[in-house]
Amino acid sequence: MSSVTAIRPVHKPWLVFTARAVVVLQALGIVFLLTSIWTTVAIAVLFVVTVSVVRALSRASQQMDTIFEEELS
Helix, strand or coil: CCHHHHHCCCCCHHHHHHHHHHHHHHHHHHHHHHCCHHHHHHHHHHHHHHHHHHHHHHHHHHHHHHHHHHHHC
16 A cells, blocks of 8 residues: 555545535525525525536536547547
């Protein structure tokens, strides 16, 4: 084991997902307490759409990188 691999943190996918879910739910709870239910629903839908678009664009970017790497090599 080198010193580089020794300092790399180990990420557990379920732990990262749970932490993100808690933060999002707490933020939506605060929005709900300060506004109406319809505003909270609109913000939640906007958040889901934004996350979906970002994930789709990052997957497309990775796919384009792979295609360029194969074609230009």
